[in-house]
Amino acid sequence: MRIRRNLLAIAFFLMYQWAAAQQPATFIGQRSFEFKDSRRNRPLVTELWYPATEAPVNSDKTFSPFIRQFTRRNAGLPAKKLPLILLSHGTGGGRLTLEWLAQGLVKEGYMVAAVDHWGNTYDNKIPIEFCKPWERPLDISYVLTALLNDKEAGAVIDNTQIGAIGFSLGGYTVLALGGAEINYDTLIHFYKTAGRKEIETPEMPGTARFLDDTDLLSAMHRVPSLKDTRIKAFFAISPALGAGFTAKQEFNAIDRPVYITGSAADSMAPVLSNARHYHKLIAGSGYYEFTGKTGHYAMLGESIDDLKKSDPVYFADDPSVDRKKVHEQTIKLAAQFFRKQLK
Secondary structure, three states, X not given: OHHHXXXXXXXXXXXXXXXXXXXXXXXXXXXXXXXXXXXXXXXXXXXXXXEEOOOOOHHHOOOOOEOOOOOEEOOOOOOOOEEEXXXXXXXXXXXXXXXXXXXXXXXXXXXXXXXXXXXXXXXEEOHHHHHOOOHHHHHHHHHHHHHHHOOOOHHHEEEEEEEEEEEOHHHHHHHHHHOOOOXXXXXXXXXXXXXXXXXXXXXXXXXXXXXXXXXXXXXXXXXXXXOOOOOOEEEEEOOOOHHHOOOHHHXXXXXXXXXXXXXXXXOOOOOOOOXXXXXXXXXXXXXXXXXXXXXXXXXXXXXXXXXXXXXXXXXXXOOXXXXXXXXXXXXXXXXXXXXXXXX
């Protein structure tokens, strides 16, 4: 009888340990990488978030204008291989502006890597770079290669379970990585006519002046294939540049799962010409739309009150909108999608 009780106790202990190992991470680790694509002369600062067992220390608890969970800087990497989600920020944003999304996915068991798209960030605005959307998928592919080749990070990335998620221009970015082939002539015509507001963004007013730049136009017709077959699933949040697509054939190269979200009140990337339009053209794509007055920038991080007052366009929502709940729903949709598709 005593032996039986001991065996039962051991069995329950092992079951407890197994169950604990399946629970989402309590802590989040964070590391920075300074990659550089020398061929394109593009610095690609990248942030990596991942499940960690070490709690943040006092030096990690620094001020941020965004509401966020403190992370453990340079915490030990996971003991087992995990899926990786590549994250692309919106135009004029940055690798940290969607940290809420990265942290939410880490809590679901993923590693998340976000890159600063050089020349198209809030702290490094190069006007003509705002007109080169093809550089962004190339950035993501380069960073993916660099992470896989990194001695430490590469050892814990499950290269059979890699996904991509992006917001706004980052939404287009992940669709391009999936195989979407934009028609730049169609896009420029749209910008010069009905779509001027979509090129003249608050992040970089005056961008439309480059639409006749001969070097830029020439480069648009020399863009290489942007599809990355290492990425298995694509999640686009309020994707932009939808007007550059007019036919289902432009998505024929997409042979992996796609999910799209939009916001009915989005005035920067209106759903009729963007999120809904993409969904209509991409066969088999999933779709979710936020109703009411949820705007484009509700996808940026929740901020402190001072930032809401100084930059209301980006951080203050209509009183009917709960940005936190919008984020929670987005994380839920993304986690469900990747859990199903990254197998």
